[in-house]
Amino acid sequence: AQLRLGEAYARGEGVARYTPEAARWYERAGNQGVVRAQLLLAQLYDRGDGVPDDVNLALRWYERAADAGSRVAQRRLGELHADDPRLSRNYLAAARWLNRAAEGGDAVAQSRLGRLYANGNGLPQDYGRSIQWLETAAAQGDRRAQSELGRIYFSGLGVEPDYVKAHLWWNRAAAQGDSLAGNYRDIVARRMSPQQIVEAQRLSRTLVVSN
Numbered sequence: 001a002q003l004r005l006g007e008a009y010a011r012g013e014g015v016a017r018y019t020p021e022a023a024r025w026y027e028r029a030g031n032q033g034v035v036r037a038q039l040l041l042a043q044l045y046d047r048g049d050g051v052p053d054d055v056n057l058a059l060r061w062y063e064r065a066a067d068a069g070s071r072v073a074q075r076r077l078g079e080l081h082a083d084d085p086r087l088s089r090n091y092l093a094a095a096r097w098l099n100r101a102a103e104g105g106d107a108v109a110q111s112r113l114g115r116l117y118a119n120g121n122g123l124p125q126d127y128g129r130s131i132q133w134l135e136t137a138a139a140q141g142d143r144r145a146q147s148e149l150g151r152i153y154f155s156g157l158g159v160e161p162d163y164v165k166a167h168l169w170w171n172r173a174a175a176q177g178d179s180l181a182g183n184y185r186d187i188v189a190r191r192m193s194p195q196q197i198v199e200a201q202r203l204s205r206t207l208v209v210s211n
Contacts, residue, residue, distance in 0.1 A: 002025045002026075002028045002029035002032070002034070002037070003025070003026070003029045003034050003036060003037045005025045006021075006022045006023070006024075006025030006026040006029065006037060006040065007022070007040070008022075009021040009022035009025065010022035010040070010044075018050070019044060019049050019050025019051065020050045020051060022040075022044070022050065023041055023044050023050060023051045025037075026038075026040050026041035026044070027041055030061065030064065033068070035064075035065050035068040035069070035070055036065075038061050038062075038064045038065035038068070038070075038073070039061070039062070039065040039070050039072060039073050041061045042057075042058045042059075042060075042061035042062040042065060042073065042076070043058075043076075045057040045058035045061065046058040046062075046076070046080075055080065055084065055086040055087060058080070059077070059080065062076055062077050062080075063077065066097065066100070069104075071100075071101045071104045071105070071106045071109070072101075072106075074097045074098070074100045074101035074104070074106070074109065075097070075098065075101040075106050075108055075109040075112075077093075077094075077097040078093075078094045078095070078096075078097035078098030078101065078109060078112060078113070079094070079098075079112065080094075081093040081094035081097065082094035082098075082112070082116065082121070089122065090122075091116065091121050091122025091123055092122060092123070094116065094122075095113065095116055095122075095123055098112055098113040098116070099113060102133060102136075107136075107137045107140040107141065107142045107145070108137070108142060110133045110134070110136050110137035110140075110142070110145065111133070111134060111137035111138075111142040111144050111145035111148075113133045114129075114130045114131070114132070114133035114134035114137060114145060114148065115130070115134070115144070115145075115148055116130075117129045117130035117133065118130040118134070118148065118152065118157070126158075127152065127157055127158020127159065128158065130152070130158070131149070131152060131158070131159065133145075134148055134149050134152070135149065138169060138172065139207065141176070143172075143173050143176045143177075143178050143181075144173075146169045146170070146172045146173035146176075146178075146181070147169070147170065147173040147178055147180070147181045147184075149165070149166075149169040150165075150166045150167075150168075150169040150170035150173065150181060150184055150185070150188075151166075151184075153165040153166040153169065154166035154170075154184070154188055163188050163191055163192050163196060163200075164192070164196050164199050164200045164203070165200075165203075166184075166188050167185055167188050167189060167192065167196075167197065167200035168200045168203045168204050168207070170182070170184045170185035170188065171185050171200065171201070171204050172204060172207065
């Protein structure tokens with residue numbers, strides 16, 4: 001009931017929208033272990049929506065939700081530690097939380113973790129692990145992972161250059177509206193034989209069917 005009241009105030013459903021009251025009900029439910037309430041309260045503090053913009057309180061509530069298994073909270077903790085200017089960057093903490101979300105199947109976390117390993121941001125650069133996570137995310141349709149894989153295979157970063165795979169992944173990203181990936185696909189296509197292009201297109205169709 002407390003969670004539902006909080007959501008009603010947050011959305012303005014049956015009552016005037018008033019996020020400070022939503023936060024009050026979320027906190028009561030969160031303190032009783034309601035994971036969704038913990039997550040929603042963290043998001044309010046993260047955005048400063050009706051409550052102070054307080055990244056430390058956001059972290060505290062995200063951590064409670066994440067420890068209870070919320071993949072959204074786990075991913076957001078990774079993003080905050082890696083990217084948020086309100087915090088000192090802590091890539092080890094970012095990798096730890098992103099890994100938990102990634103292991104749970106979160107494609108965005110898989111993509112971000114793959115890019116962390118590719119760039120070596122605060123972690124040992126590891127293209128093997130990067131490609132593993134990026135391909136897992138890309139197969140789920142994550143556009144940024146697809147584009148990053150195109151770059152890795154085109155440039156031969158930690159692997160032999162593979163124009164077929166570069167074309168495949170840039171083509172998938174372009175199909176989702178990434179115009180830059182489309183430009184890169186056209187560049188690599190000019191370096192490929194007709195047979196390689198046919199193979200890349202076949203792999204792309206196979207990927208679409210499997211998903």
